[in-house]
Amino acid sequence: MPSIPTLRAGLIAGLTGAGLLVAPQVAMAAPVLGPLVVPVGGTATITDPAANYPSTVAVQLSVAACPVKIALATTTGPWIPPVTAKTSTSVSFTVPTGPVAGANGAVKAYNACVYDTAAGNSVLQGSTTLYVGAPVTAGPASGPSGGGNQITVTAKADTPVFSGLTSVAAAFTAGACGATFGTANPANLVPATVTKQSGTAVGLTVPSGVVATGGGAPTPYTICLYDGAGATGALLTATPYGANVASVTPPAGSYLTSNAVSVSSPMPFLTGVPSPGALLVAGGSCPATYGTSGGNPAPIAITGSALRRIGANKLLLNIPPLTLTNNQPTPYQVCIYANAGTGALIASSTYTAALTATPTAVTPSAGPMSGGNTITVLGTDFPTEPGRITATLGGVPLTNIQPINDRAFTAQAPAHPVEDDVTLIVTTPMGTRTLVGAYSYLNMIRVSPNTAPSTAGNVDVMLQGSRFLSLPFGTGGTAARIYLVNGVYNGADVGDGSGARANGPVAECVDVLPLNDEELVCTLQLGRRLNAAGTGYFDPSTYTNNLDNDIVATAGSRLVTSNTGRFSRNDTGLPAWSPTSMIPPGVTVTAVLSPTRALLSKAATMSGAGLTLNIGGQPLRQLGNVVVTTTGSTTVSLNSGSFTKADIGRVFGNTTGIPNGTSILSIGAGGNTATISVPATASSTFTVNGVTATDGSSMITSSAFVGNDPPATAGVNTLGIPVGTMVIPSTGTATLSANAVGGGQGSLTLTRMVNGMLYAGAPVPDGSYHLTVVSNGANDAALSDPNYFQTDVTSNSTFTVAPF
Known part of the structure; x- marks a missing residue:
C-alpha cells in the first residue's frame, strides 16, 4: 500500500x-x-x-x-x-x-x-x-504546542471504522502516513495510550512532540490510525491535526454569554508586541494581517478592556456572545496580531461556541451519606462522548459518569456528610454550569422486613444504615433508641406537664444487636402501642375521653367531628357510646384522622350538634370468678368457659394478679388457656394451714380464714373435702358447698376465683410508619444534646402495619 x-x-x-x-x-x-x-x-x-x-x-x-x-x-x-x-x-x-x-x-x-x-x-x-474510505474528524482538530491534551477521533455512525478491532494504534506525523504501523518513519510521534471507545470513536492523548514551529497558523500534522499496534497493523484512516503556537483556555463556552479566556504559549509569542490585536473568525482561517472587513461573517474585533496583555506568554480575552451555525457547536479561530492596525498574524487557536451543558435536576434527589448509589443528572446539551463530562456534588467528584444522551447521564454519588440541598457543578469542554439545591445527603436506613400485622407479636427486623457501633443503644435515659413513628419523629416536650412528645413513637424496636457498623437487628413490638410520652405502654383499662356536648354527627355517616379538637390518637380501637343514642351499641373508634375528626366502626343513627360521645373506660368482656393465675407465669387459665379469638390483643384491667394493661397474645387449644404479655404478679392457688374438717359437716375451721376473702375451690386434700368444692371463708371458719367425708386435720390447697376484666386492645393501629434511629431517646434531646441526630424519613425506612 x-x-x-x-x-x-x-x-x-x-x-x-x-x-x-x-x-x-x-x-x-x-x-x-x-x-x-x-x-x-x-x-x-x-x-x-x-x-x-x-x-x-x-x-x-x-x-x-x-x-x-x-x-x-x-x-x-x-x-x-x-x-x-x-x-x-x-x-x-x-x-x-x-x-x-x-x-x-x-x-x-x-x-x-x-x-x-x-x-x-x-x-x-x-x-x-x-x-x-470513510472520513473521520479529530475533536478538537487543533491543540496546544507540546500536546498533553485529550482528543477524540470520530467516524460517522454508518461507517464504524473501528468496529470489531481489539486495539487501535495511532501516530502523529509531519510527513506521510505509512501503509502499516511499523513503517519506518522518524517523524512518527506515537501516543502512549489509544482507547477504543466504540466502533466509531477512539480517544487519545496528543504526544508531547507535537509542537508548533512558529508563525501564526497551526503547524500541520496528520493523525494516522492503524488496526493494532503491531508492525503489520494496516492503515485504517487518517485526519489532519494542527499544533497551535498558543492555546485558548477554556477552549469552549456558552454562545449566549461573555466568557473570559486566556491565550497562552510556552513560547514568548508576545515579545516586542506591546499592543496586540485580536480577531474572532468563523468559518475560515485567520487573515494574514489584521482586518475586520471581508469574510462572511466578518471577523469580530476584541478591543479595549476585553483584551489584556499579561506578559510575553499570555493574553486575556473576553469573548463576546457569539452566533451558532445550525444550532450546533461552532468553531471560531482566535487570531492574534502584532497590532490592531496592519499587524501580521503571530498566533492562532480555536475556541468553540456551543450550547453549554446545563443540569436541571438530579433523580433521585436524595440519597445516603455513604454514597455509592446511582443518580441520573437531567439537563440539556450534554456531550455523549465518554470522558467529556466531569461533575462535583457538594464539592466531591462524581464517579463512573456514563452519558445516556444529550439530555442525561448517570453517575455514582460520592460519600458526603449529612446535608440538605448541596450544589451540583457540571463541567464539559463547553463550560461549567451550576445547579443549586440539587441533592440532599440523608442519614438513611433500610428496613427488612418492612411489614407485619399487629397480631404478629414480636417481629425481628434488620436495619441497614451507618454508625451503628458508635450508638449507645439501651432502654432508658439518654440511650439510643429505635422508634416506630407516624411521620417524622419529634421528641420535643409539648409542655403540658404530661410528658407527651410533639410526635412521639407508637412502638419501639428493642433488644438491639448491632452486627457491624452498617447492620443491626432489633425486635419490634406491635401488639402494644406506647403512651404519648413514649415512656411506657398505653393502658386502655384506665383511659377515658368524654367529649361532652362537643360532637357533630350525621345519621348514616361514620365520620364524627369534635368542635374543640379533643380527639386523641389513644382513642383508636377503643369502645364508644353515647347517652343520647347517637350511635348504636358495640361501636369502636376505627381511626383518629385529626384532633377534630374521627371514624367510627358503625354509622351514627342520628344527626345533631353538641352531642356527647364517651370513649374508653368500659370493659368489653367480664370473666366472673373464673381466672386462674400463677406468680411469674405468662399463662392464665379459666376455671370455666373459654377464651375466644376475639380476645387476642385485649387488655386485662382490675384483675387480681395481672398488672393493668397486660394484653392477651394468643389462645391455647380449646380456649381454656391464654398467653399474656407480662407475667402474673400473684397466684390464685394458695394453701391454708391448720384446717379441721368433721365427717358429714359443711363447716371447717382455721385461724387462717379471713372474713373478706373471696370464695375458692378445694384442691386435692386428706381432709375428706371433695375436690372442686366451693369454700366460702368467714373469720376463723369457712362454709363448704358439699359435706366432708371422713374429716381430718391438716393443710388445704385452694384456688381463689379471680374476677377478670378485659378491655379493648391497644395494638399499633394499621397504617404506614417509619422506623427511626435516634441517638438520644430522652425528651427534648434535640435541644439539649449537641451531638443529637436521627435518621431521615425515606421510602426505605417505611414499615407498614396491616392485617396481612
Whole structure:
C-alpha cells in the first residue's frame, strides 16, 4: 500500500514511495491530493504547484500503476471520474462508483493519474495516491504546542471504522502516513495510550512532540490510525491535526454569554508586541494581517478592556456572545496580531461556541451519606462522548459518569456528610454550569422486613444504615433508641406537664444487636402501642375521653367531628357510646384522622350538634370468678368457659394478679388457656394451714380464714373435702358447698376465683410508619444534646402495619 499524502500549508508533498507508481520513463514532481480520505461520491482535488495543466485534462483511477497513456475505462477498473473543476495547478473530480473502501469504511489505496487529453495523445501529467474510505474528524482538530491534551477521533455512525478491532494504534506525523504501523518513519510521534471507545470513536492523548514551529497558523500534522499496534497493523484512516503556537483556555463556552479566556504559549509569542490585536473568525482561517472587513461573517474585533496583555506568554480575552451555525457547536479561530492596525498574524487557536451543558435536576434527589448509589443528572446539551463530562456534588467528584444522551447521564454519588440541598457543578469542554439545591445527603436506613400485622407479636427486623457501633443503644435515659413513628419523629416536650412528645413513637424496636457498623437487628413490638410520652405502654383499662356536648354527627355517616379538637390518637380501637343514642351499641373508634375528626366502626343513627360521645373506660368482656393465675407465669387459665379469638390483643384491667394493661397474645387449644404479655404478679392457688374438717359437716375451721376473702375451690386434700368444692371463708371458719367425708386435720390447697376484666386492645393501629434511629431517646434531646441526630424519613425506612 502506498503512503498517504499529507495536506499542509503550501500543499507540500510528503509522499513516500509515490514515484514507484509512475511509469519509469516519466519523471516529475509528485502532486498532493486532498482531503486525506475521500468517500465514494466525494470530491477530491489534486494540486501540483509545479504543474501547468492544459485546458482539457482527464483523471484515471486504478489499482495498478499509472500507464503512460490513459487506459480504456471498464466497470471493474480503471475508472474515469468526471472532472468538476480545473486550474493550471489543480484538478478536482468526483470519486465514481467502482472504487470501494475497506471494511467498515477503512481506507483503500488507489492511484490517481492526470492526463493531457487536448493534444490527443493522452500524456501522463502526474500521479498521486487516492485513499477511498470513510472520513473521520479529530475533536478538537487543533491543540496546544507540546500536546498533553485529550482528543477524540470520530467516524460517522454508518461507517464504524473501528468496529470489531481489539486495539487501535495511532501516530502523529509531519510527513506521510505509512501503509502499516511499523513503517519506518522518524517523524512518527506515537501516543502512549489509544482507547477504543466504540466502533466509531477512539480517544487519545496528543504526544508531547507535537509542537508548533512558529508563525501564526497551526503547524500541520496528520493523525494516522492503524488496526493494532503491531508492525503489520494496516492503515485504517487518517485526519489532519494542527499544533497551535498558543492555546485558548477554556477552549469552549456558552454562545449566549461573555466568557473570559486566556491565550497562552510556552513560547514568548508576545515579545516586542506591546499592543496586540485580536480577531474572532468563523468559518475560515485567520487573515494574514489584521482586518475586520471581508469574510462572511466578518471577523469580530476584541478591543479595549476585553483584551489584556499579561506578559510575553499570555493574553486575556473576553469573548463576546457569539452566533451558532445550525444550532450546533461552532468553531471560531482566535487570531492574534502584532497590532490592531496592519499587524501580521503571530498566533492562532480555536475556541468553540456551543450550547453549554446545563443540569436541571438530579433523580433521585436524595440519597445516603455513604454514597455509592446511582443518580441520573437531567439537563440539556450534554456531550455523549465518554470522558467529556466531569461533575462535583457538594464539592466531591462524581464517579463512573456514563452519558445516556444529550439530555442525561448517570453517575455514582460520592460519600458526603449529612446535608440538605448541596450544589451540583457540571463541567464539559463547553463550560461549567451550576445547579443549586440539587441533592440532599440523608442519614438513611433500610428496613427488612418492612411489614407485619399487629397480631404478629414480636417481629425481628434488620436495619441497614451507618454508625451503628458508635450508638449507645439501651432502654432508658439518654440511650439510643429505635422508634416506630407516624411521620417524622419529634421528641420535643409539648409542655403540658404530661410528658407527651410533639410526635412521639407508637412502638419501639428493642433488644438491639448491632452486627457491624452498617447492620443491626432489633425486635419490634406491635401488639402494644406506647403512651404519648413514649415512656411506657398505653393502658386502655384506665383511659377515658368524654367529649361532652362537643360532637357533630350525621345519621348514616361514620365520620364524627369534635368542635374543640379533643380527639386523641389513644382513642383508636377503643369502645364508644353515647347517652343520647347517637350511635348504636358495640361501636369502636376505627381511626383518629385529626384532633377534630374521627371514624367510627358503625354509622351514627342520628344527626345533631353538641352531642356527647364517651370513649374508653368500659370493659368489653367480664370473666366472673373464673381466672386462674400463677406468680411469674405468662399463662392464665379459666376455671370455666373459654377464651375466644376475639380476645387476642385485649387488655386485662382490675384483675387480681395481672398488672393493668397486660394484653392477651394468643389462645391455647380449646380456649381454656391464654398467653399474656407480662407475667402474673400473684397466684390464685394458695394453701391454708391448720384446717379441721368433721365427717358429714359443711363447716371447717382455721385461724387462717379471713372474713373478706373471696370464695375458692378445694384442691386435692386428706381432709375428706371433695375436690372442686366451693369454700366460702368467714373469720376463723369457712362454709363448704358439699359435706366432708371422713374429716381430718391438716393443710388445704385452694384456688381463689379471680374476677377478670378485659378491655379493648391497644395494638399499633394499621397504617404506614417509619422506623427511626435516634441517638438520644430522652425528651427534648434535640435541644439539649449537641451531638443529637436521627435518621431521615425515606421510602426505605417505611414499615407498614396491616392485617396481612
